[in-house]
Amino acid sequence: MALLQTENLSYIYGEGTPFCVTALDKVNIEIEKGEIVAVIGHTGSGKSTLMQLLNGLLKSTAGRVLIDGEDIRSSKAKTLETRFRVGLCFQYPEYQLFENTVYEDIAFGPKNMGLSEEEVDKRVRVAAKYVGIPEYAFKTHPFDLSGGEKRRVAIAGVISMEPEILILDEPTSGLDPRGREQILELIKNYRDRTQKSVVVVSHSMNDVAKIASRVIVMYDSKVLMTGSVQEIFDQSEKLSEIGLSVPQITEVFAKLHAKGLPVSEKIYTTEQAFLEIKRVLKGGGVNA
Amino acid sequence: MADIILKFDNVTFRYDGDETPLPPAVENLSLEIKKGEFVAILGHNGSGKSTVAKLSNGLVIPESGDVYVNGMNTKNENDDFKIKQTVGVVFQNPDNQIVATIVEEDVAFGPENLGVDPAEIRRRVDEALKIVGMYKYRLHEPHKLSGGQKQRVAIAGIIAMQPQCIVFDEPTAMLDPEGRRDVMNAMKRLNKELGITVVFITHYMEEACEAERIIVMDDARLVLDGTPEEIFSDVNYIRSLGLDVPQTCALAQMLKDDGIEISGELLSVDGLVNSLAKILGRG
Amino acid sequence: MLKDITIGQYFPLNSVIHRLDPRVKLLYTFVFIIMIVVANNFVSMLFCVICALSVTLISKIPVKTVVKGLKPILFIIIITSLLQIIYVKTGVPLVSFWKIKITSGGLLEALFMTMRITFLIVMSTMLTYTTSPTSMTNGLDRTFAPLSRLGIDFNIITMIMTIALRFIPTLIDEVDKIISAQKSRGANFESGSIFKRAKMLIPLFVPLLFNATRRAYELAYAMTCRCYNGGKGKTTMNALKFRAGDWTASFLTVAFVAGVIFLNINFGEYNAQFTFNTAV
Structure with missing residues (x-):
């Protein structure tokens, strides 16, 4: 049994009004313990709605969300508990940071859980370590931080609740390459050390390909495909069809292949590309 | 001289700190932008590139050095309106640039402030909205539009002032891929069809590659200035600045490091395909 | 949930009413509201209702939307109607139980008040539905421009x-x-x-x-x-000009006022028994 699972999950905005929009249509997904799952899709594909259903912020129009096999809506207490077990961190830290110090802000979640002061303190320190916020920065005002730092404090504010599943909505959008690398690295480290599940929502495969163990592609309120990074990139034509970007290098090799050169067309990283060229130069044949 | 629209002459600028003086946001920057150019300014967050936008039309004034717009010094307050009309700036957050509650009324805001004749404003507004592909949304409310659409309305609002140069300060940073594409296309059209000089500030390497010229900033200083091919030929240096390198250039560099000779155009997909085809064909 | 509020919202369409000068709309809506209060019998009221419905139709605003805009005042209408039914004792007694007597006069009075409140609201929402907030501010701006002499x-x-x-x-x-x-x-x-x-x-x-x-x-x-400097030397794209439509609207409004007064005088007597008690 999966840790988190949805059953024909549907959501309609403004149901019963002439302006109703189906945001999610009979979605079935599973999140296993310890996975890093990337949910890819463009704006309006339903991915953000799905995330808010997973932690019980929204109530589904039809279908269920199960945590450890139990409906998260079975009781009010269960719904509240789910909010802590499935930690959702939104895209813009500006919507969540409010305390006077970084420390207090990271402590907000654990305090709401009613934990003892010692436990809260312990969790804040552990969470700050995961996101690389040094203890000397604890007294800083969150608004004085740079964009990348704010985002890390916001993530720490959710990690400190020790959720079994951490959901990050567009954690790297708007960051420069250095900030993006830092976030991706911290996600991977967090998973490796805690063995907890992480769900990363993104517009682009390229952003999350490095860390994801499994990918769910959403399109038009439905799950279009799911599989390993390799399996999804193998469908690169389908990806471009729905307007998702494919790595530049994949395009290069598709074109080389089309020219009749003996190279594989399934190349996604520069490392793969380098090895493939070396292989062909040594006189190897097509390696499907 | 006459074909230089924007000139930075040894400009240094720092923001006011609360108590201790902050380090300069821009230091000893000298730079010339020619009329009709499409220039990208690339740099990581905090490299000083956004300050360049604010300096370029007198929103902030240099601490030392001078900025000239068509020969007018931005320090000269008498030329303020003329300078802002010549160089428009589009900012990152589209929401915070739209003033009116109806798209077309927002686009009219600039020309109205300039006291342009109503019939002429109507003509300019319609034209500006058509260029950015938002004409059919002219009677919509801005808050119901997507990020990319709002940003295009903001661009139209600047175009309606008939500037000769537009500085875009990370206009795509808050947009989804579709919005980014639409805004990129709008910028290219302005440059190609209206001949407007475009200065485009970004930290997205892929977007910078679409410019004719790239200026790289690091630590408040200009560190590189050249064509995309020139800039990305030094893969390791670009990476050391905390910037991305196109996969094409990265692969070419790996091959070169390994002693494999590869020449020709290496930046674009088609260029690299041709260059690789040559060496693979031999092998 | 917060997004569901619709009262006072602008409904962008391109109708004759939408294109009217906002000053004209502001003034004539005010005139209509006065007349619907002045109307003192069913014939005048019906005349007001027909005029309001015509305006609604010409504005191209879907009737559904207009009806939806009435939802928030449903409560007020019900309470007012109940009060009329309970307290007005004129006309033929119909039902009587406990201390309450319902008369034909009470029912008619309730109907009259419902019509009055409903169309008062319909015409006010018509003003906001057909006038963009910016255009409304423009209208207010021009109407109150003389205030600048007072230093505002x-x-x-x-x-x-x-x-x-x-x-x-x-x-x-x-x-x-x-x-x-x-x-x-x-x-x-x-x-x-x-x-x-x-x-x-x-x-x-x-x-x-x-x-x-x-x-x-x-x-x-x-x-x-964008060269904002406090509005000095500013022009306006949609400059407010009195156009043919505005003249027509003015003519129709004068006709409407005359119509209501005429009907009030001609039919007022017959229905005085329940229409003069409306001062609740």
């Missing part, structure tokens, strides 16, 4: 109103997002003592105010880039 700078006030109108939906959206983010960290906005709930406003208002301040700074830069 109406340009600035108009700008403030426009920006407020522009950013209210943005801020509402932002409140929704902040609530979601804080709820995800276990914040409870719905239950607890008043003290606890008041405390919960901090995680809501601090980000909201911080973001609003940042917005204000950025907006100031953007407005400076």
Whole structure:
């Protein structure tokens, strides 16, 4: 049994009004313990709605969300508990940071859980370590931080609740390459050390390909495909069809292949590309 | 001289700190932008590139050095309106640039402030909205539009002032891929069809590659200035600045490091395909 | 949920009514409201209703939308009607139980009041549905322009109103997002003592105010880039001009006023028994 699972999950905005929009249509997904799952899709594909259903912020129009096999809506207490077990961190830290110090802000979640002061303190320190916020920065005002730092404090504010599943909505959008690398690295480290599940929502495969163990592609309120990074990139034509970007290098090799050169067309990283060229130069044949 | 629209002459600028003086946001920057150019300014967050936008039309004034717009010094307050009309700036957050509650009324805001004749404003507004592909949304409310659409309305609002140069300060940073594409296309059209000089500030390497010229900033200083091919030929240096390198250039560099000779155009997909085809064909 | 508010919203369409000068609409809506209060018998009232319905049809606003806009005042209509039914004792007694007597006069009076309130609201919403907030501010601006002689700078006030109108939906959206983010960290906005709930406003208002301040700074830069200088020497794209449509509207309004007065005088006597008791 999966840790988190949805059953024909549907959501309609403004149901019963002439302006109703189906945001999610009979979605079935599973999140296993310890996975890093990337949910890819463009704006309006339903991915953000799905995330808010997973932690019980929204109530589904039809279908269920199960945590450890139990409906998260079975009781009010269960719904509240789910909010802590499935930690959702939104895209813009500006919507969540409010305390006077970084420390207090990271402590907000654990305090709401009613934990003892010692436990809260312990969790804040552990969470700050995961996101690389040094203890000397604890007294800083969150608004004085740079964009990348704010985002890390916001993530720490959710990690400190020790959720079994951490959901990050567009954690790297708007960051420069250095900030993006830092976030991706911290996600991977967090998973490796805690063995907890992480769900990363993104517009682009390229952003999350490095860390994801499994990918769910959403399109038009439905799950279009799911599989390993390799399996999804193998469908690169389908990806471009729905307007998702494919790595530049994949395009290069598709074109080389089309020219009749003996190279594989399934190349996604520069490392793969380098090895493939070396292989062909040594006189190897097509390696499907 | 006459074909230089924007000139930075040894400009240094720092923001006011609360108590201790902050380090300069821009230091000893000298730079010339020619009329009709499409220039990208690339740099990581905090490299000083956004300050360049604010300096370029007198929103902030240099601490030392001078900025000239068509020969007018931005320090000269008498030329303020003329300078802002010549160089428009589009900012990152589209929401915070739209003033009116109806798209077309927002686009009219600039020309109205300039006291342009109503019939002429109507003509300019319609034209500006058509260029950015938002004409059919002219009677919509801005808050119901997507990020990319709002940003295009903001661009139209600047175009309606008939500037000769537009500085875009990370206009795509808050947009989804579709919005980014639409805004990129709008910028290219302005440059190609209206001949407007475009200065485009970004930290997205892929977007910078679409410019004719790239200026790289690091630590408040200009560190590189050249064509995309020139800039990305030094893969390791670009990476050391905390910037991305196109996969094409990265692969070419790996091959070169390994002693494999590869020449020709290496930046674009088609260029690299041709260059690789040559060496693979031999092998 | 906050997004569902529809009263006072603009409905962008391209009808004759939409194109009228906002000053004309402001003034004539006011005139209509006076006349519907002046109307003192069913014939005049019916005349008002027909005129209001014609305006609605010409405006191209879907009837459904207009009806939806009435929902919030349903309560007021019901209460007023009940009061009329209970307290008006004229006409033929129909039903009688406990201390309550329902008469034909009471029922007619209730119907009359319902019509009056309903169409009073219909015409007021018609004004906001067909006039963009900006155009409305423009209209107010021109109507009250003489105030500038008293030292009040109406340009600035108009700008403030426009920006407020522009950013209210943005801020509402932002409140929704902040609530979601804080709820995800276990914040409870719905239950607890008043003290606890008041405390919960901090995680809501601090980000909201911080973001609003940042917005204000950025907006100031953007407005400076577009040569805003307090409205000196400003022109207006949609300059307010009295056009043919406005003359027609003026003529029709005069005819309407004359019509109501004529019908009041001609039919007033016959229905005086229940229409003169309306001063509740």
